Amino acid sequence: MSVRMRGFAEYMKLDKAQRIVLSNVRTLGAEALPFQDVLGRVLAENVRSAVDAPPFDRSSVDGYAVKAADTFGASGSSPKKLRLIGAVAIGTKPKVSIKKGTAVKIMTGAPLPKGADASVMVENTRARGKFIEVLSPVTPGKNVGKRGEDIVAGELVFKKGKVIRPQEVGMLALTQNLRVNVFRRPRVAILATGSELRKPGSKLKFGEITDSNSYALSAAVTSQGCVADVLGTVPDDKKKLRQAISSALGDDMVFVSGGASVGELDLVPDTISDMGKVLFHGVALRPGGPTAFGFIRRKPVFSLPGFPVAVLMAFHFLARPALLAMQGLPADYGRRCVRAKLSGDVSSTLGRADVARVKLSVENGKLLAEPVMVLGSGILSSMTRADGLVVVPEDVEGFSKGQDVEVELL
């Protein structure tokens, strides 16, 4: 039954709403991409090494390749003298080999010549024409990078689900994994409904306002590594809304901001219900309560509040975890929290998660969180002044000045 012009009978608890969202979205299919292009992506397959790395025993220092035994007992006052019989060129097979009492000049990364089992750092030697003096002993294997010590051919490099950071990109190069399968990034259709909405830059007539939600949401979607598809504004008209949502279903998820509450013109949840199924409408979250979530033709659809703060909160607490999960990322990926002392009270209502915006500052080496004074969830500047969020859980009546709280950084 529609809640329009009746009010919400009850609000769903935030954690339950989050569970419903997460249990109803899944990773999208995989796509094969060049290894250079997968930063921030999640592997959709196990990846194995095609090669040994390093591919040969090599010196890990600049100095001299030796037989370790020839250096035993060496010291500054009693150096060991070795005959210098050549040098190893880097990048090619060594042409010399080491016999007892000899040494070969070698650079970092060059292959160890036959017969050698260690390298002596140049700093621990003295050049003496056709000889070198070794001033400090080395053990067998010292300063040598063994073939395959990083990884061997056939070995598992990364498991499915691994998030690719710069070092993983390097490792994919090193193990000759030139293309890898990663989860596709969700493409999110963004609609804003409201007959009063105009595109930014439009000359506004009385009663009209600028659509800012489409762009804040687009940036929010982008900030989570997804692709935003801004489709523009739709008037408060059931037929036009239906058409707009229909044409958005080619994307992986649909956001509609506005029209999500209990007014006569709040047509979005009913439209989702008509076209598909609504799983919840109304969340015990403030700002952000008038949020609905459902499916139309298997595509997840969020009906988000129209107020600019509320829409970002609903995104943050409900839509964002879904977007992360669809990429194969943990729902708390990228979450950054600090502990801070409240410099003012934060009030709340039992049974509802209230979100306070706070500004952070440092006083006497201690982090302070100052609640941003807020008139309503229509005040977008309360979000641009905020450094972080403090969530007052449903079973807590508020936090007091001086209390230590967790602040999620924005």
Next chain:
Amino acid sequence: MSVRMRGFAEYMKLDKAQRIVLSNVRTLGAEALPFQDVLGRVLAENVRSAVDAPPFDRSSVDGYAVKAADTFGASGSSPKKLRLIGAVAIGTKPKVSIKKGTAVKIMTGAPLPKGADASVMVENTRARGKFIEVLSPVTPGKNVGKRGEDIVAGELVFKKGKVIRPQEVGMLALTQNLRVNVFRRPRVAILATGSELRKPGSKLKFGEITDSNSYALSAAVTSQGCVADVLGTVPDDKKKLRQAISSALGDDMVFVSGGASVGELDLVPDTISDMGKVLFHGVALRPGGPTAFGFIRRKPVFSLPGFPVAVLMAFHFLARPALLAMQGLPADYGRRCVRAKLSGDVSSTLGRADVARVKLSVENGKLLAEPVMVLGSGILSSMTRADGLVVVPEDVEGFSKGQDVEVELL
């Protein structure tokens, strides 16, 4: 004097090297971009609002616009009856105005009609045909968003230096700032030197290895919001190196990995010195010591170590702060730290900052940091296994198992 085949006479302390880098780079020029495209960028100008937001007094609830005085004393048992004289259409100038004893249906966001000074939520009313019953009083101004309460025309929206998040993108839309000046993002030329290096995917001959540094660095540069320009590999040849660096100077910064140490083939610091000026070479950091920083024709140039772990550490601790500063961001932007208990010892050498890679896990609700066992800075998989870094400062000899330490997340 060159340090080649002599060894470093002394290493510069890490914090001094960082200060030298930061005091020698500055923000790049500004570029004007559409507001939709500035997420993560830094404003290079003060931004003012072109309009009042909201542009008119509006209802912030769905319900009825009233004169507040008409509702005083209302309750469920003793409702106040008001005559319903019409409705305000959203997006246009109201055609009705309110007189004593009357109410007008209004939706969230619609302009308040003349004569009204408050809105009553629909949940606090009962419809009675041509009348409504108000069940709870409102004070003047209640449930009304006043014109300009978010921001007024001419008001400062953001100061120069503000980092643009999704809410700032929304605010730029709302205040009709369609194009803004942001600092340019550095474009970083990336070269890898070493005659043994081959492009990923090449069939390797004995003595050759795959260049992974160019791609790890490229991803690292991208991860900091900059543009990577991978220029490929250069053999250990002074003339070719000089040519390659010359042709890289069209970018804003140059990275050369490899050839940074004290071997005969470590030509990069001397080449920078020949072409420009080296400010330091050799940092008391491990991995990452053989790093040099200088300028050629006013372009900052980093000579980074060739070992794949060392190059990422030198990037992280020395080049990354520079890239952030050049964009107008604080040098610690995006840094995420947690406290964790070490599950093993981390040894270090006095006088040098040693960086241990750690894996994080949760045991009995407590975060544990397990040092990744490492053979050398050539083992890239030690970085891909790590969740974070623990820095043992220069004046500390190491951390013991059980100690609480700060872990910087990777």
